[in-house]
Amino acid sequence: MRTQPLKVALLGCGVVGSEVARIMTTHATDLAQRIGAPVELAGVAVRRPGRVREGIDPALLTTDAEGLVKRGDIDVVVEVIGGIEPARSLILAAMENGASVVSANKALLAEDGATLHAAAAKHGVDLYYEASVAGAIPLLRPLRESLAGDKVNRVLGIVNGTTNFILDRMDSTGAGFAEALDEATQLGYAEADPTADIEGFDAAAKAAILAGLAFHTRVTAADVYREGITEVTAADVASARTMDCVVKLLAICERGADGTSVSARVHPAMIPRSHPLASVREAYNAVFVESEAAGSLMFYGPGAGGAPTASAVLGDLVAVCRNKLSETTGPGESAYANLSVRPVGEAVTRYHLNLDVADKPGVLASVATVFAKHDVSIDTVRQQGRDGDATLVIVTHSATDAALSATVAELRGLEIVRDIAGIMRVETQG
Amino acid sequence: MRTQPLKVALLGCGVVGSEVARIMTTHATDLAQRIGAPVELAGVAVRRPGRVREGIDPALLTTDAEGLVKRGDIDVVVEVIGGIEPARSLILAAMENGASVVSANKALLAEDGATLHAAAAKHGVDLYYEASVAGAIPLLRPLRESLAGDKVNRVLGIVNGTTNFILDRMDSTGAGFAEALDEATQLGYAEADPTADIEGFDAAAKAAILAGLAFHTRVTAADVYREGITEVTAADVASARTMDCVVKLLAICERGADGTSVSARVHPAMIPRSHPLASVREAYNAVFVESEAAGSLMFYGPGAGGAPTASAVLGDLVAVCRNKLSETTGPGESAYANLSVRPVGEAVTRYHLNLDVADKPGVLASVATVFAKHDVSIDTVRQQGRDGDATLVIVTHSATDAALSATVAELRGLEIVRDIAGIMRVETQG
Numbered sequence: 001m002r003t004q005p006l007k008v009a010l011l012g013c014g015v016v017g018s019e020v021a022r023i024m025t026t027h028a029t030d031l032a033q034r035i036g037a038p039v040e041l042a043g044v045a046v047r048r049p050g051r052v053r054e055g056i057d058p059a060l061l062t063t064d065a066e067g068l069v070k071r072g073d074i075d076v077v078v079e080v081i082g083g084i085e086p087a088r089s090l091i092l093a094a095m096e097n098g099a100s101v102v103s104a105n106k107a108l109l110a111e112d113g114a115t116l117h118a119a120a121a122k123h124g125v126d127l128y129y130e131a132s133v134a135g136a137i138p139l140l141r142p143l144r145e146s147l148a149g150d151k152v153n154r155v156l157g158i159v160n161g162t163t164n165f166i167l168d169r170m171d172s173t174g175a176g177f178a179e180a181l182d183e184a185t186q187l188g189y190a191e192a193d194p195t196a197d198i199e200g201f202d203a204a205a206k207a208a209i210l211a212g213l214a215f216h217t218r219v220t221a222a223d224v225y226r227e228g229i230t231e232v233t234a235a236d237v238a239s240a241r242t243m244d245c246v247v248k249l250l251a252i253c254e255r256g257a258d259g260t261s262v263s264a265r266v267h268p269a270m271i272p273r274s275h276p277l278a279s280v281r282e283a284y285n286a287v288f289v290e291s292e293a294a295g296s297l298m299f300y301g302p303g304a305g306g307a308p309t310a311s312a313v314l315g316d317l318v319a320v321c322r323n324k325l326s327e328t329t330g331p332g333e334s335a336y337a338n339l340s341v342r343p344v345g346e347a348v349t350r351y352h353l354n355l356d357v358a359d360k361p362g363v364l365a366s367v368a369t370v371f372a373k374h375d376v377s378i379d380t381v382r383q384q385g386r387d388g389d390a391t392l393v394i395v396t397h398s399a400t401d402a403a404l405s406a407t408v409a410e411l412r413g414l415e416i417v418r419d420i421a422g423i424m425r426v427e428t429q430g
Numbered sequence: 431m432r433t434q435p436l437k438v439a440l441l442g443c444g445v446v447g448s449e450v451a452r453i454m455t456t457h458a459t460d461l462a463q464r465i466g467a468p469v470e471l472a473g474v475a476v477r478r479p480g481r482v483r484e485g486i487d488p489a490l491l492t493t494d495a496e497g498l499v500k501r502g503d504i505d506v507v508v509e510v511i512g513g514i515e516p517a518r519s520l521i522l523a524a525m526e527n528g529a530s531v532v533s534a535n536k537a538l539l540a541e542d543g544a545t546l547h548a549a550a551a552k553h554g555v556d557l558y559y560e561a562s563v564a565g566a567i568p569l570l571r572p573l574r575e576s577l578a579g580d581k582v583n584r585v586l587g588i589v590n591g592t593t594n595f596i597l598d599r600m601d602s603t604g605a606g607f608a609e610a611l612d613e614a615t616q617l618g619y620a621e622a623d624p625t626a627d628i629e630g631f632d633a634a635a636k637a638a639i640l641a642g643l644a645f646h647t648r649v650t651a652a653d654v655y656r657e658g659i660t661e662v663t664a665a666d667v668a669s670a671r672t673m674d675c676v677v678k679l680l681a682i683c684e685r686g687a688d689g690t691s692v693s694a695r696v697h698p699a700m701i702p703r704s705h706p707l708a709s710v711r712e713a714y715n716a717v718f719v720e721s722e723a724a725g726s727l728m729f730y731g732p733g734a735g736g737a738p739t740a741s742a743v744l745g746d747l748v749a750v751c752r753n754k755l756s757e758t759t760g761p762g763e764s765a766y767a768n769l770s771v772r773p774v775g776e777a778v779t780r781y782h783l784n785l786d787v788a789d790k791p792g793v794l795a796s797v798a799t800v801f802a803k804h805d806v807s808i809d810t811v812r813q814q815g816r817d818g819d820a821t822l823v824i825v826t827h828s829a830t831d832a833a834l835s836a837t838v839a840e841l842r843g844l845e846i847v848r849d850i851a852g853i854m855r856v857e858t859q860g
Binding site for chain 2: 019023027030031033034130135136137138141142145146147148149150151216276279291292293294295296297298299300301302305307308310311312313314315316317318319322323326327328329331334336337
């Protein structure tokens, strides 16, 4: 074993960073054995150097992140700051100075992964980011390495723990969205400003990363169709329950049947309770991968949290350090397939709708005619009457988003249709 | 991209091998892009060269496997023959001739992995074997790479599809073992000679490989305590059902509390229906991994079959070819922890037992005294009476195998105990 240590700079020392530093210290012997050389924490860039950080030598703390990555003796930079800037500039500076990078930064990878990958290739260093999607769950390495000899057709996942916690609570207690969000906030599952989670931005960034790796193409967060869960009501969840379904916020990445396109979308959807993803409770994450030869695989585990995310960071750190020692790099960006990203209007799913209609003869026929006109085929209709009103609960066969939207628009114009609620996609494949 | 192809020799062309050859042909362009060079099937060693093999040039077929691996121009040897010999000699000869090896051979890896790893290290080549455990499920790469910065404490898995199919049928239909085995044979889930599966040899080999990787130590198949499922009765399955449990054949690898030992065992066990492994149906496999930082992770998918296993082989092939091109090797054996393997007598689990006893006063007291004498604490007792006889259904708290065995031996000596049946471990952790 080499005795000269590899030097690691840590950018950010919050929940994840402090856990990374802690494990680097407590598990130093194991890490050295697995890498083939000791690793040394050479500097920690923080915003508040005055704060006491247990187990970290105060002499390592600096507010000068740029100076740290440009020091020249750093082998690996671990970036757990998050956000676009200054993270991007720091990573690029680190690479320019010959350091490999381990990042947990989903937002940056999803927005501008191409720039980072290009810089890594140019400077002959590694860029690893397992921790950016689904916390500790080994997912990116399986996608980019284990399944490298297979053809992935679909990735379907619960990749945001906050929203899964909220939807799980709504399902198990009958609570409304606001009440469930309150509980998530109190228990620390939701941040003070929960926008990124509940509006689906976090999941969309992860969907972009997953789609890129799964299909060997470039997908950015802006390419991902996104709907959050703020409009999911207790009535929607109850409606799903009567169909033996559960509502989940899904990230869905699919290869187009034409072979030249992909789609990526994040939205709430009803899935059957028998689907393995339906039993993913609380803040857990799980991702289903459907590929040609391997069939259906599922990866399940904690999707966030300091220690789980640190586990993913350290797995990458070991790999990157091993590569440094053997003077090589791991797999870089694989975007050769160069597929186009289809708009959500072309995405094909089934839909659930509740129509409040006048309870008189011929209503169903009129409604059915509108569906037929737009080529949206109806799978089931359940009619619930009450005092002159009736509710039609309709589930369609697979249809495009565009066809469904046109159908809904025309239905809204019918005099006999008083309201349309509970419009939600139903995912039954996989 | 390099234009000179990497040459691959395929040893064995059965269900898995033919699928590997097929994918290498149909996905040649994708594989070349992902590797950085084309791969060429340079020879296929078979036993019956006369048989027509669709999509494989007959000129590539040879019965001289040894000559093929010693040809000198082979970059990678894919071994899908199985068994100890001639597989081992061929792999060693291949490595001596500078070829990296991708193997699906669990029996060989579990019996003599150390020799193969040593040869790979000596000759500077790779030895990858993702396909040897749980078919297509990416499991070995996550264990040896993704979790390389974490500390794994326990691996709990369903790693044999045949036995899971049989136990699932027994649970869902009430069938006995023989009947369920018949069905598995008819459907192609069990081989004509099902011994390796139903007696747990297959699962034990996989447990040895998983334990070695998880704990960075050396574990062979002979170190694994093994019980098959041939003695699991319809009554056991029904008894489990009354406890809201299901019987599964589990491979359990645990780190000892002392930190210097590990244990690995394969046996049927009752697990709660709420456990994620309980919902693994039919011939699917799933593995739970509990680690210090990452928490509980689960990997799920098809555990066998030509295409899924080929997916795992090809993932390894891509990695090994990439390493060849960059003149490096991936992670080799990591057995530095050098832990001892504890005998099963020291393994600690809960137990389920049915005692047929005389239905008279004081029986429970006598039975309880025997348990107490051997330090086996009773969790629950359920008494079912019928005509002068009674059955005590007992579930213990955690106890060592040795203590339970001593308890059972003494109970059998009691006059009031007529029979003891349904002795089965109950796994509730994780």
